[in-house]
Amino acid sequence: MEIIMAIAAGILTMCAVYLILSKSVLRIIIGTGLLSHAAHLLVMTMGGLKTGAAPVIKDGITQYTDPLPQALVLTAIVISFGVTAFFLVLAYRAYQELGTDNLEEMKGTDTHD
Amino acid sequence: MSLLHLAILLPLLVSLFIPLLYKKIRTVHTGWFVLLVPLTLVAYFSQFLSQTMAGKTVVATMKWIPSLDINFIAYVDGLGLLFALLITGIGSLVVLYSIYYLDAKKEALHNFYVYLLLFMTAMLGIVLSDNMIVMYLFWELTSISSFLLIGYWYERERSRYGAQKSMLITVFGGLSMLGGISLLSLLSGSFSIRESLATVGTYSNDPLFTVSLVLFLLAAFTKSAQFPFHIWLPDAMEAPTPVSAYLHSATMVKAGLYLVARMSPIFAETPLWFYLVSSVGMFTLFWGSLNAVKQVDLKAILAYSTISQLGLIMSLLGLGAAALQVEALPDSLYTAATVAAVFHLINHATFKGSLFMMAGIVDHETGTRDIRKLGGLSQLMPVTFTIATIGTLSMAGVPPFNGFLSKEMFLTGVLEVSESGLFHLDTFGLLFPFVAVIGSIFTFVYSILIVYRTFLGPRQIDKLPKKPHEAPIGMLIPPLFLVSLVVLIGLFPNLLSNTLIRPAAEAILPKVVASGGSIPVEIKLWHGFNLELFLTVLIISVGTILFLTLPKWRSLYHRMPKQISLNHQYDTLLRRGERTSSAIHDTVMTGYMRSYLVYIFGFIVVLVLSSLYFLDAFRFDVNPLSTVHTYEVVLVLVLVGSALSITFARSRLTSIILLGVVGYTVALFFVLFRAPDLALTQLVIETVSVALFLLVFYHMPEISRKEERIKFKLGNAAISALVGLSVTLVALASLSQRSFASIAQYYIDNVADLAAGGNMVNVILVDFRGFDTLFEISVLAIAGLGIYAMINFRKTGGIDK
Numbered sequence: 001m002e003i004i005m006a007i008a009a010g011i012l013t014m015c016a017v018y019l020i021l022s023k024s025v026l027r028i029i030i031g032t033g034l035l036s037h038a039a040h041l042l043v044m045t046m047g048g049l050k051t052g053a054a055p056v057i058k059d060g061i062t063q064y065t066d067p068l069p070q071a072l073v074l075t076a077i078v079i080s081f082g083v084t085a086f087f088l089v090l091a092y093r094a095y096q097e098l099g100t101d102n103l104e105e106m107k108g109t110d111t112h113d
Numbered sequence: 114m115s116l117l118h119l120a121i122l123l124p125l126l127v128s129l130f131i132p133l134l135y136k137k138i139r140t141v142h143t144g145w146f147v148l149l150v151p152l153t154l155v156a157y158f159s160q161f162l163s164q165t166m167a168g169k170t171v172v173a174t175m176k177w178i179p180s181l182d183i184n185f186i187a188y189v190d191g192l193g194l195l196f197a198l199l200i201t202g203i204g205s206l207v208v209l210y211s212i213y214y215l216d217a218k219k220e221a222l223h224n225f226y227v228y229l230l231l232f233m234t235a236m237l238g239i240v241l242s243d244n245m246i247v248m249y250l251f252w253e254l255t256s257i258s259s260f261l262l263i264g265y266w267y268e269r270e271r272s273r274y275g276a277q278k279s280m281l282i283t284v285f286g287g288l289s290m291l292g293g294i295s296l297l298s299l300l301s302g303s304f305s306i307r308e309s310l311a312t313v314g315t316y317s318n319d320p321l322f323t324v325s326l327v328l329f330l331l332a333a334f335t336k337s338a339q340f341p342f343h344i345w346l347p348d349a350m351e352a353p354t355p356v357s358a359y360l361h362s363a364t365m366v367k368a369g370l371y372l373v374a375r376m377s378p379i380f381a382e383t384p385l386w387f388y389l390v391s392s393v394g395m396f397t398l399f400w401g402s403l404n405a406v407k408q409v410d411l412k413a414i415l416a417y418s419t420i421s422q423l424g425l426i427m428s429l430l431g432l433g434a435a436a437l438q439v440e441a442l443p444d445s446l447y448t449a450a451t452v453a454a455v456f457h458l459i460n461h462a463t464f465k466g467s468l469f470m471m472a473g474i475v476d477h478e479t480g481t482r483d484i485r486k487l488g489g490l491s492q493l494m495p496v497t498f499t500i501a502t503i504g505t506l507s508m509a510g511v512p513p514f515n516g517f518l519s520k521e522m523f524l525t526g527v528l529e530v531s532e533s534g535l536f537h538l539d540t541f542g543l544l545f546p547f548v549a550v551i552g553s554i555f556t557f558v559y560s561i562l563i564v565y566r567t568f569l570g571p572r573q574i575d576k577l578p579k580k581p582h583e584a585p586i587g588m589l590i591p592p593l594f595l596v597s598l599v600v601l602i603g604l605f606p607n608l609l610s611n612t613l614i615r616p617a618a619e620a621i622l623p624k625v626v627a628s629g630g631s632i633p634v635e636i637k638l639w640h641g642f643n644l645e646l647f648l649t650v651l652i653i654s655v656g657t658i659l660f661l662t663l664p665k666w667r668s669l670y671h672r673m674p675k676q677i678s679l680n681h682q683y684d685t686l687l688r689r690g691e692r693t694s695s696a697i698h699d700t701v702m703t704g705y706m707r708s709y710l711v712y713i714f715g716f717i718v719v720l721v722l723s724s725l726y727f728l729d730a731f732r733f734d735v736n737p738l739s740t741v742h743t744y745e746v747v748l749v750l751v752l753v754g755s756a757l758s759i760t761f762a763r764s765r766l767t768s769i770i771l772l773g774v775v776g777y778t779v780a781l782f783f784v785l786f787r788a789p790d791l792a793l794t795q796l797v798i799e800t801v802s803v804a805l806f807l808l809v810f811y812h813m814p815e816i817s818r819k820e821e822r823i824k825f826k827l828g829n830a831a832i833s834a835l836v837g838l839s840v841t842l843v844a845l846a847s848l849s850q851r852s853f854a855s856i857a858q859y860y861i862d863n864v865a866d867l868a869a870g871g872n873m874v875n876v877i878l879v880d881f882r883g884f885d886t887l888f889e890i891s892v893l894a895i896a897g898l899g900i901y902a903m904i905n906f907r908k909t910g911g912i913d914k
Contacts, residue, residue, distance in 0.1 A: 001739045006844035008749045012775075014837025015756040017714060021707055021829040026765055026809065030772050033802065034756060037779050042844060044786055048855070049739045054787040055873035057865055066857040067873035070788045074878060075889050077791070081798045082896035085805055089900045092809045101813060103706050 005045040012038035023103050025091045029084065036080040040073045115173035117187045120157050121237045124150050128230035135223035143222045144212035150230065151204035154237075158197045165191045165616040168626065172243070182304050188243035191616025195455065196240035196371055198613070199462050203363045204233055206591035210470055211355035213588040214477060225265060225353070232258035236364050240371055245294040245304045252290060252332070255365050256283040262360060263352040275348035278683070282345045286335025290372075293328030296321050297379075306375065310623070313379050326380045329372065330389055337369025339427060340397040343420045344679050350412040354473030357412060362419050362465040370423065370458065373430050374451075374621045381434040391431030391530075391545075397424025399548050402555035406562065406663075407670040411472040411482040414559055415465070418508065421556060422461050425523060428549075429454035430621075432526045446529045448618065448625060448632045453522035455617045459609065460507065460515040460602065467595035468504040468563070471497055474588055475567060480578030484562070489572025493581050496589050498568045503596040507603065509560035509656070510553060510649065515602040517649070524549065524645040550648060557656030558663070565660075714832050721839040730846040738848075745785055752778045760823065765810060773803040790874045 012034055019031030047069030055067035095101060127150050135143045164171060171189040178184070189197075208229070215222060235258055238251030256279075264276030294304070300316040301309035316322060333339075338346040349361050360366070373390060380386045401421025408414045433450035474497050475490070476482045491498040507514035510521075527549045574581070583589075602608060618632050619625070625632060659666075725731060755774040762768045776799030783792035860873055860881065870876035878886050 001741045001745060002848055003733075003738065003845065004741065004746070004749055006841050006848065008753055009844065010837040010841030011753050012756050012837075013840045014833045015760050017833035017836045018760050018829055019823075021710055021714075021826075021833065022823045023707070024765070024823075026806075026813075027768065027823065030759065030768050030806070033772055034759065034775060037775055038840070041779060041782065042840070044782070044788070046844065046847065049786060051739065052787070054789055055861070056789075057871040057873070064857075064861050064873070065787045066855050067860055067877055068855065068857050070791055070874045071877040071882065071885075073788075074791055074794055074874065075885050077794055077798055078889050079892050081802060082893045084802060086896045086899050088805045088809050089903055092812055093903050095809075095813060 001049050002045055005041060005049065009038045009042040009045065012041070024101050025094065025103055026101060028103070029087050029091060032087070033080075033084055036076070036084075040076055043069050043073050043076070114175045115187070116157075117171065117173045117189065117241070118175050118185060120154055121187060121241055122234055123154065124230035124233040124237070128227045128234075131226050131230065132223040135226075139217075142212050142217045143226055144208055144215070147226045147230065148205065148208045148212070151201045151208060151233065154201040155198065155205060158194060158201060161189050161194050162612055165189065165194050166612060168616070168619065177247070183246045184244055185247050186243040186305065187241050188307070189241060190620040191613070191618070192371070192374055192620035193240045195459070195613050195617040196367070197237055199367075199459070200233060200236045200240070200364050203359060203462060203466050206466065206594060207355045207359040210358070210473070210588060210591040211353070213585050214355055214473055215353065225262075228258050228261040228265070229356075229359075232262065232360065232365070236368065239368055243306050245298065245306060245309075248306075249287070249291055249294055252336075252368065253284070253287050255336075255368060256280060256287055259283070259349070259360055259365055262356045263349045265353055265356065266351070269351065271348075272351040275345070275351040279345040279349050282335050282342055286332040286342070286369075289328040289335075290332030293325045293332065296325035296328065300325070306379075310378050317382065323383065323385060326383055326386060327389075329376055329380070330386075330393075333369035333372040333427075334393060335369070336372070337366050337423050337427065338397075338420050339369070339393050339424060340400050341679050343397060343401065344683055346420055347408075347413050347416040350410070350416050354412070354469060354476065357415075358466050358469035358473065361416065362469050363462040366419060366423055367426075367458065367462075370426050370430065370454075373427065374454070374617075377430065377434070377621050378623050382437050384438050387431055387434040387438050389431070390434065391428045394424045394426070394428030394431055395545060395548050395552075397421065398428060398552040399424075399555075402552045402559065405559040406555055407667070408559075409484055411475060411484060411487075411563065411567065412469070414484075414563055415468055415472060418556065418559060419465060421552065422457070422465065422508070425552075426454050426457050426461065429457065429523060429526060432530055432545075433622075435530050445633075446526060448622060449522065449529075450526040451618045451621050452614060452632065453519055453526060455614050455621075456522065457516075457519035459613065460519050460599070463595045463598045463602070464504045464507040464514075464516060467500055467592040467599070468508070470588075470592040470595075471501045471504065474584040474592075477588070478579065478584055479581045481576075484566040486573065486576040487567045488570040489568070490581055491568040494568070494583050496583060496593070498564075500589075500592045500596050501564050501568060503599055504592075505560040505564050507599045509557040509653075511653065512649075513603045514599050515606070516599075518603065518606050520553065521645045521649065524553075524648055528644060546648075550652060553648075553652045554656045554659065557652055558660050561656070561660045562663070711828070711832060714836050718832065718835040718839055721843060722835070725839075725842055725846060730850070731842070733845050733849050742785075745782075748778055748781055748785070752782075769803060769806045769810060772806070773799060776802070788874070790872070
């Protein structure tokens with residue numbers, strides 16, 4: 001299963017990078033969202049996908065899944081959400097001020113220096 | 114800190130008070146206060162003469178950075194003292210001269226004297242330091258103070274050009290010297306010159322020793338204006354004349370000679386040292402004298418003549434080393450050449466200093482230095498004329514002046530080397546006297562040219578900007594003093610031999626002294642009839658013929674194409690360097706985010722894939738893997754399918770919704786992977802994110818809403834495929850190379866007992882690893898505040914106004 005997940009994370013990363021290399025700001029943010037999904041899945045996968053019970057103490061169960069990667073991913077999800085939200089509003093403000101969504105048009109000109 | 118250290122730093126300390134003196138006391142020329150400094154120092158350094166004559170040395174240590182073996186060790190021996198006396202002695206004369214040369218009302222005297230005193234400390238520091246790092250420090254200080262002095266009239270374009278050029282070239286040499294010092298101290302284990310010398314035999318076979326030698330020579334050649342680094346010196350003539358006389362004839366340009374002399378005991382037994390020092394010196398002698406003849410500016414002639422004379426001294430320092438290389442040569446050549454070098458060093462300082470001052474007087478009193486406008490000034494300026502005559506005749510090597518003696522000694526050395534059958538090729542060895550004689554002939558020509566075109570010949574007063582008359586007496590005293598030395602040394606050559614020359618030569622050749630030998634310094638005015646005398650006659654007669662026919666062959670100089678001149682090469686190099694770097698910058702820094710991302714991703718791919726390859730990490734161990742379930746395969750297909758469709762989606766709305774699909778699928782994965790908290794969080798956050806995306810999409814302006822697919826670009830596709838591939842490969846490689854068990858068991862065992870909780874993930878987040886959570890909360894808070902600020906603080910009507 002880990003091999004399949006590793007390949008899936010690879011494909012997700014590929015799509016994310018492809019989107020990040022595009023011109024539209026919105027697509028770039030979609031790309032970063034995709035990239036964080038890939039990263040979260042990868043962390044889970046690397047922690048090992050062996051089946052055990054969910055990491056909540058229950059009498060009579062000895063085999064649990066690893067709780068540490070879950071805690072790490074939870075932190076990562078919240079942080080990436082914060083950053084994505086900030087980026088989105090930044091993109092929204094950029095539309096309002098510059099009137100464009102095209103990154104190539106946001107290039108500073110000589111007079112902008 | 115001893116008195117000796119205080120003496121070295123005295124000019125620097127005094128320079129602190131110069132601006133104050135200049136501003137408070139306007140009635141007295143600031144130079145009079147400055148004059149006291151070199152005079153005091155001359156008196157102070159003279160008292161060491163008796164000690165160095167007895168073969169003793171003086172050492173005083175001042176701790177600076179003892180842990181790094183960097184201490185200010187002042188060391189006085191014959192060589193150091195000779196230079197110290199030259200620096201302070203000629204320094205006194207130059208300060209006196211500058212008092213009359215620079216107008217107290219028009220010039221920024223405080224700047225001038227601060228720079229000059231800074232330079233004086235720097236030079237004294239170079240010649241009296243035993244620690245090489247400290248010497249390097251002072252070495253760079255001379256470059257900086259020389260830069261400031263050349264650019265003294267900074268509003269002139271040529272001054273700035275000359276200052277920049279000299280700075281670039283001498284600092285290049287200075288940095289090479291730092292490299293040489295580092296290598297040498299690595300080999301010898303010490304920064305001290307004396308200590309390195311004591312152990313030289315143990316490391317002189319190391320290949321780094323040769324590299325260090327070349328780096329030291331680069332420093333010496335750039336500072337002493339040797340070919341091809343001589344080009345900065347003629348441009349440095351934009352400095353005020355006292356500066357040219359002091360720095361660019363008598364002191365700073367001799368720092369390179371000092372370095373070669375000082376390092377000779379360490380390096381001279383290497384054949385490369387002899388080859389480089391003597392041939393570069395010889396060629397510089399030839400090239401400088403050849404080029405001096407075509408100049409029309411008095412100071413430019415003198416600059417090229419300085420280059421040529423420095424080449425002569427340099428080649429003498431190298432020729433001595435020949436005795437160490439070739440068995441057939443008598444060891445006396447070694448000592449004779451060194452004595453000749455030291456002798457000519459003193460002679461050159463006397464006559465070249467006086468000649469520069471003469472050029473300054475002519476400039477000051479007539480308003481021009483162009484020899485095409487000058488002429489026939491001998492009756493108007495008889496004293497200056499006398500100075501010029503004596504100085505140039507000494508430079509040309511005419512008896513009975515001191516230049517004649519050192520030239521004879523130079524020819525002796527050259528002839529002895531050529532007779533040695535060096536290199537087993539008599540032809541090559543013969544080049545030395547040949548080049549030396551040609552160089553001397555041209556030296557004779559330009560020397561006569563200076564006197565004739567300035568003081569003799571037709572008078573053309575109407576071309577001069579000023580009405581010429583004799584200079585004030587204060588301006589004449591320093592050059593008169595110097596030319597009287599020229600005559601005195603010429604007539605009584607042994608005047609200085611025991612006081613200055615022998616101790617200096619002994620310092621350059623410590624081996625001779627150590628083996629119980631002595632250095633005979635007997636300079637005779639009359640050698641008897643020998644080959645050298647014949648050569649001198651030849652030089653004078655051919656020189657006279659060439660001078661008389663000068664108008665006929667002078668045009669030959671203009672035949673030389675401009676492209677191969679070194680100045681042209683230097684300018685082209687600078688211009689091309691600037692243009693290339695700006696071209697590279699313009700190509701690489703496109704200003705588009707996409708290019709930079711391509712660089713970044715490209716580097717990641719190259720680094721990851723190549724290190725995987727070179728570390729042989731492509732190993733896939735299938736053993737510890739978990740089993741595959743149908744649910745998961747279906748979910749993977751949904752995940753991958755929706756992710757791929759985002760890239761092909763025409764509308765942005767579709768992309769946003771597909772991203773939502775990916776997010777919810779990930780949440781489902783979390784369910785399957787038995788992570789309930791993650792699944793909860795992921796569901797909520799994905800919902801909010803998609804809502805935010807839609808909000809932003811809704812606010813897009815009309816034009817941008819025009820839907821279009823991402824234009825397919827093969828490069829982008831390839832890079833993203835490679836990035837994805839590296840991620841997968843790294844994941845697979847690390848999966849199969851796990852070395853330690855997880856620490857998860859600790860959390861599982863202790864979560865109830867230590868932390869009184871049942872949900873392990875939550876306990877880890879708030880108890881075991883609570884700090885992460887604290888700062889994650891801060892991240893959210895900052896993001897929230899940032900969003901609030903972005904929306905509310907605007908240019909129009911916001912806090913900005």
